[in-house]
Amino acid sequence: MKSPCPTPYDVFISGSGPAGSLLAIHLQRFGLKVLLCGTARRFDSLEGMTERGVLALRASDCKNALASLGPLVLRQARWSGEQFGGNQEYLVQRSEFDKALWQDAGEADVDRLPGRVDRVIWQEGCWQTTVDKQPICARYWVDARGRQAPANAMLQQAPGILGVGAWWQGAATTPAAGITSFADGWCWYARLPDGRTQMQMFVDATTHRPPSRAQLRSYYLQLISQCDEAAAIVQDSHLLIEPYVRGSGLNYSEPMPGPFHARAGDAALALDPLAGHGMFEAMALSMTLASCIRTQLDRPENAQLAMNFYRDRVHDEFWRLARTGRDFYQLETHWPEHSFWSRRQHWPDAEPSHPAPEPGIGQIEIRPVSINGYIENRQVVSCPDTPRGTWVVGEVPLVELLEYIRQKGGVPARQDLEAFCAGSDWPMQSVGAAITWLAQRHLLDLRSD
Numbered sequence: 001m002k003s004p005c006p007t008p009y010d011v012f013i014s015g016s017g018p019a020g021s022l023l024a025i026h027l028q029r030f031g032l033k034v035l036l037c038g039t040a041r042r043f044d045s046l047e048g049m050t051e052r053g054v055l056a057l058r059a060s061d062c063k064n065a066l067a068s069l070g071p072l073v074l075r076q077a078r079w080s081g082e083q084f085g086g087n088q089e090y091l092v093q094r095s096e097f098d099k100a101l102w103q104d105a106g107e108a109d110v111d112r113l114p115g116r117v118d119r120v121i122w123q124e125g126c127w128q129t130t131v132d133k134q135p136i137c138a139r140y141w142v143d144a145r146g147r148q149a150p151a152n153a154m155l156q157q158a159p160g161i162l163g164v165g166a167w168w169q170g171a172a173t174t175p176a177a178g179i180t181s182f183a184d185g186w187c188w189y190a191r192l193p194d195g196r197t198q199m200q201m202f203v204d205a206t207t208h209r210p211p212s213r214a215q216l217r218s219y220y221l222q223l224i225s226q227c228d229e230a231a232a233i234v235q236d237s238h239l240l241i242e243p244y245v246r247g248s249g250l251n252y253s254e255p256m257p258g259p260f261h262a263r264a265g266d267a268a269l270a271l272d273p274l275a276g277h278g279m280f281e282a283m284a285l286s287m288t289l290a291s292c293i294r295t296q297l298d299r300p301e302n303a304q305l306a307m308n309f310y311r312d313r314v315h316d317e318f319w320r321l322a323r324t325g326r327d328f329y330q331l332e333t334h335w336p337e338h339s340f341w342s343r344r345q346h347w348p349d350a351e352p353s354h355p356a357p358e359p360g361i362g363q364i365e366i367r368p369v370s371i372n373g374y375i376e377n378r379q380v381v382s383c384p385d386t387p388r389g390t391w392v393v394g395e396v397p398l399v400e401l402l403e404y405i406r407q408k409g410g411v412p413a414r415q416d417l418e419a420f421c422a423g424s425d426w427p428m429q430s431v432g433a434a435i436t437w438l439a440q441r442h443l444l445d446l447r448s449d
Helices: 018-029 051-059 063-067 094-107 213-225 228-233 278-298 300-330 339-345 398-407 414-424 428-440
Strands: 009-014 034-038 046-049 072-079 082-093 111-114 121-123 126-131 134-143 154-157 161-169 176-182 185-191 196-204 244-248 251-253 261-263 363-371 374-383 386-390
Touching (some): 009 126, 009 278, 051 278, 082 176, 134 278, 176 228, 185 213, 196 213, 300 339, 300 374, 300 386
Parallel strands (some): 034 111, 072 176
Antiparallel strands (some): 121 126, 154 251, 161 196, 374 386
16 A cells, blocks of 8 residues: 655654654664654753763764763752762753754764644554644554643653753852652752752642642742752742743553554653653663664564563563652651651551562563663563563573583582683673572572473
8 A cells, every 4th residue: 555655754753852862762772763752841940960971971972962961060968958979970951952862863874853742643554643734654653742742642641740941150169969858748959160050849739739830939949948959049049030830650561552652751651850860761661662662663474562561671670669669758757647658658558668588589580671771682581670571681691601510510610600701702800600590599590491
């Protein structure tokens, strides 16, 4: 059947933030024809990027995005009356960062089309839409429009958070970032060397209804006045823009609504801003999704395997983040009776966020893994702390290593291990790490039969 569009694409991506841009870059490098569509952000924000995010950008060869990163700061935290330092992070001005990613996508030979995507339909064997009066069709559609994506695919939602923020201008000073708690929620601040500071207040969306635009400034200032640390940070500054309000909180939507349709980034898994690594999570999931889409299009016999792999990855990540967030909220003990804290300290359940290894408990199973840009079944070691299974540790396939250990009647001497590594191209250090991983779980005698 003739395509209704003059230039059909393999993949069409709506949304050009970190998730959409990195996905486009990786798919293009896989040899697929990709079109990336997006619009500029409605408001600028200042966010933190951890070292893991920087590594993802380097692995994707995003030179412009790396050059746009701001200063490296140590995130400070004042929680339950105690002051402590958290992770180091780079301050990222999102408007400049997203522009740089757009440029990186172009330099990776991704076709780009600025414009808003409203309605995408499956018709005549492909996804079709119109952007700036230009008809577009593609074999595969990825929605990467963040929280702006339609909410009809929502599967799970944490207690809602309302974020109210604005930019302030103070005197030039040392860059900084931090979080601090107060009775009705918590605040995040980030300050650039030129004295510009972004202050965001996060409160419960159920008990705090968004005020009218005319009342938003006074409402925002009232929230700041409830938090002594926040008030002190901006006391010698003035507002640069009118405050804005937006929904926040951890949301989980169907990652694969159909066989040729996926969600990426916040459209699939939007983090609680307290996590502090939302951009990294979006980029990491997109790099996983790239292999899944490639498998669906190039190896249709493994399409369902790839879909299940991505769905399971997003599902497991949601529950891990939900329980990790609960643990951190529980560290704040000053206001247990306040609804903001009581709701989050007991949601979603009482299960541990990081299950501990159980010595001697494990089995060898066949599970999907990502190999050289495709999703394939492989033998993995599954145990309580890694229920989805572990295929490799430090580049070493665990089941192959276990078979070698079984043949030798136990862990061989170092000289034999060195000879084995030389023949297998596995670094000795990696083999040692894999043996340690198995030994800690008492699984060195685990067998597939």
